[in-house]
Amino acid sequence: MPTVSPSEYLPYATGDGLIPKLAPFGSGYRYHMSGLSHDETGFPTSNPATIEKLLIRLNDKIEKNRKDIIKYKAYDLDDAQVIFLAYGSPVRSALQVQKEARGRGEKVGLIQLQTLWPFPHELLADVFAATKANFIIPELSLGQLADEVSKSVPREKIIGVKRNDGALINPAQLEQALKGVLQ
Amino acid sequence: MTYKQMLRENKMPHIWCPGCGHGMVLSAFLRALAEKELDPNNVAVISGIGCSSRASGYLDFNTLHTTHGRAIPFATGIKMAKPELKVIVLTGDGDSTAIGGNHLIHAARRNIDLTVIVFNNSIYGMTSGQYSPLTPHMKLATTAPYGNFDYPFDLVNLAKGAGATFVARGATAQPRPLEKLISQALDHNGFSLVEVVTQCPTYFGRKNKMGSPVDMLQWQKENTSSSGKEGKIPLGVFVQEERPEYGANYFQHAKKVAEGKSGE
Numbered sequence: 362m363p364t365v366s367p368s369e370y371l372p373y374a375t376g377d378g379l380i381p382k383l384a385p386f387g388s389g390y391r392y393h394m395s396g397l398s399h400d401e402t403g404f405p406t407s408n409p410a411t412i413e414k415l416l417i418r419l420n421d422k423i424e425k426n427r428k429d430i431i432k433y434k435a436y437d438l439d440d441a442q443v444i445f446l447a448y449g450s451p452v453r454s455a456l457q458v459q460k461e462a463r464g465r466g467e468k469v470g471l472i473q474l475q476t477l478w479p480f481p482h483e484l485l486a487d488v489f490a491a492t493k494a495n496f497i498i499p500e501l502s503l504g505q506l507a508d509e510v511s512k513s514v515p516r517e518k519i520i521g522v523k524r525n526d527g528a529l530i531n532p533a534q535l536e537q538a539l540k541g542v543l544q
Numbered sequence: 545m546t547y548k549q550m551l552r553e554n555k556m557p558h559i560w561c562p563g564c565g566h567g568m569v570l571s572a573f574l575r576a577l578a579e580k581e582l583d584p585n586n587v588a589v590i591s592g593i594g595c596s597s598r599a600s601g602y603l604d605f606n607t608l609h610t611t612h613g614r615a616i617p618f619a620t621g622i623k624m625a626k627p628e629l630k631v632i633v634l635t636g637d638g639d640s641t642a643i644g645g646n647h648l649i650h651a652a653r654r655n656i657d658l659t660v661i662v663f664n665n666s667i668y669g670m671t672s673g674q675y676s677p678l679t680p681h682m683k684l685a686t687t688a689p690y691g692n693f694d695y696p697f698d699l700v701n702l703a704k705g706a707g708a709t710f711v712a713r714g715a716t717a718q719p720r721p722l723e724k725l726i727s728q729a730l731d732h733n734g735f736s737l738v739e740v741v742t743q744c745p746t747y748f749g750r751k752n753k754m755g756s757p758v759d760m761l762q763w764q765k766e767n768t769s770s771s772g773k774e775g776k777i778p779l780g781v782f783v784q785e786e787r788p789e790y791g792a793n794y795f796q797h798a799k800k801v802a803e804g805k806s807g808e
Contacts, residue, residue, distance in 0.1 A: 386606040387626050389585045393552075393601055395609035396593075404555070404601060405609075 363390060371401040379422045424479055432475035433484065437463060441470030443542050444494045446485075446510060448474040451499035451522075451530045458535040467543060470494070486513040495520060495542050499530045545584055550574050552604045559598050561669075563757030565716035565742030569663050570599050572719050572740075573634070576727035580630075588629045590619040592639035595670045595744075596663035599634045613644030616651045619658050627791050630730070631657070637664040637678035641697055645677065648737075652706035655734045656790035661726065662699060662737065665744035673747030684751040699739045704783050710736035711783040716743060717764035718779065728781065734789050741768065741777065 363370050363384050372392040373381045384390035397405035398412040406412065423430065436459060438444065443462075445455035452473045462469040472488070474481070488494070496514055499522040500506040507521040522538050524530045551574075560566045577587070587605040591597035593612035600607040606629070610618045615633045623631045633640075640648050640662050651658060667685060668674040675685035675692045678699060682691035703711045710732040714722035722740060729736035743749060743760035754760050769776035 385626070386588050386608075386622060387586055387629050391585060391604055391606055393607045393609065395601070396611045397609065 362388065367391065372403045373399060374401040375418065379418055379425065427479045427481075430476060431479060431481045431484070433481060434473040434475065435488075436471040436473075437468075438470040438472070438488055438492065440468050441492050441494045442468040443470070443539060444488065444492070444496050445469070445471040445535070446474065446496050446498050446506075447471070447500070448477060448506060449501070451501065451535075454530050454532045454535055455497075455499055457532045458539060461532075461536075462539060467539075469539065480509055480512075482513040485510060489514045489518070494518070497522060497535065497538050497542060499524075499535055499538075501525065501530065545578050545580075545582065547574055547578055550577065550584065550604055552602055555602050558602055560595060561744075561746045563743070563745040563760075564595070564669075565665065565740075565744070565757075565761075566596050566599065566663055568716040568719055569596070569661065569722070569740045569742055570602070570634075572714075572716075572723040573632075573661060573726050574603075575723045576730060579727060580730060582630055586629050588619070588622050588626075588631045589634060590615045590622065590631065591634045592636070592644060593670075594636040594639045594668065595665075596634060596636040597639060599663075613639055613642070613647065615639065616644060616647040616658065616660065620651060620654075620656055623656055623658060623791055624794070627657075627795075631659075632730070633658055633660040635660065635662055636668075636676075637662060637666060637699075638668045638674075638676035641677040641699065641702070649702070649706035652703050652708035652735050652737070654790040655707060655709050655787050657733055658735055659726075659729045659732070660735070660737045661729075662739045663742050664699065664739050665742045665748055666696075667744050667748040667751075669744045669747050673744075673751060679748075683748070686747070686751070699737075700778075700782050703737045703739075707735075707787075708737050708783060709734035709785050709787050710781070711739075712737070712781045713739045713741065713777070713779050715741040715764045715768050715777075715779055717741075717761045717768070718770070721770065721779070725781065728784075732784070734787060741779075 367390045370390050375381050393403040395405050400406040400411045447455045459469050459471040495518050497520045498507045504521050507519050589600045589603050589605050590608045591600040592615035600609050615635050619631050619633045664678050666679045673686040675688045678696045679692045681695045700711050700713050712725040714725045725738050729738045745757045749760050768779050770779045
């Protein structure tokens with residue numbers, strides 16, 4: 362609950378923090394909440410400086426909490442020479458190929474991204490610095506994921522596997538890509 | 545509550561054009577609410593996007609100006625989280641029957657205890673006069689320069705068919721009867737909807753050469769009827785029935801399930 366009286370209460374005054382402490386409806390603190398760009402009172406504003414401050418704060422709520430928001434799973438990265446990096450449905454096919462490769466003694470790892478924004482550039486840069494691995498990136502899109510990864514991994518170390526015909530990326534397709542890299 | 549206590553006077557003047565009927569709807573609403581002896585801390589007014597939805601900002605309650613068409617979902621959340629609050633939705637014809645149309649019918653189907661007041665001026669005023677699902681057939685709009693080829697919803701029948709347990713229609717030309725309809729809706733336990741025929745002289749009136757705001761009110765008087773006259777827009781209460789209210793029954797059901805009894 363707010364520490365000031367209802368007449369002094371500014372619902373969207375965040376002080377040095379990023380998140381306004383909104384009093385619950387019915388608590389005696391009556392205020393206005395709006396989906397429009399708003400000031401500290403909660404009412405719409407078209408003041409450019411206020412709007413910019415609001416948008417930067419909203420973005421900061423994401424960017425400054427990267428560590429809490431970013432989720433991924435990593436498999437066998439330590440000695441990896443090739444790393445599959447995938448998000449969504451291609452993960453399952455990639456995981457099967459990665460496991461089978463390990464079974465054959467090939468040094469293959471996998472990173473499953475479970476969130477896309479904020480993008481884990483620091484993780485990928487660290488993994489690349491430690492392993493110098495090639496990254497195979499299967500995606501049901503036109504290469505946007507590989508493009509994003511190229512901000513933290515050199516382009517020449519990225520092999521994109523794209524599919525845009527309505528079918529899923531299957532293990533055989535990834536097996537072939539892996540064979541190409543290992544040769 | 546006095547009329548004055550319910551307004552945030554420091555937010556005046558309002559954005560509505562001269563001659564707009566929205567202030568008349570708001571005024572009828574406040575007169576109805578003033579009788580209810582509610583604590584303003586326990587009143588929540590939720591609105592969507594559009595001219596009418598700006599009303600929430602002028603009211604000294606717990607107010608929430610939501611995204612387009614989503615006033616009812618937000619209101620549903622508030623009612624479920626805080627059943628002790630009186631939750632009222634102020635919305636327009638575009639907001640509640642186009643982008644928010646599905647929310648409207650499903651809230652009616654649930655019979656959740658909300659009072660929804662639809663300011664029906666037959667047009668999207670804020671964005672300069674596009675036709676809405678309540679624009680009459682062949683009337684002109686910015687996006688219907690040759691006439692609106694679609695037929696409008698009859699909002700009363702839509703709400704009735706969807707399961708609303710209180711449905712009424714009023715008009716700004718009849719402010720006292722309108723106040724009574726809103727008052728009855730506020731007293732109803734369950735989903736209540738009041739459609740209010742109101743005038744937009746700036747867009748709907750100008751496009752359709754309906755004259756001044758006074759002429760538009762005169763048009764309403766000539767074209768509405770509280771006694772069911774043939775060929776006129778009927779005003780009055782069309783549905784008033786009792787059916788289990790969603791929130792209270794939901795919590796009872798949840799309790800049963802938690803106690804291991806199967807729901808009925």
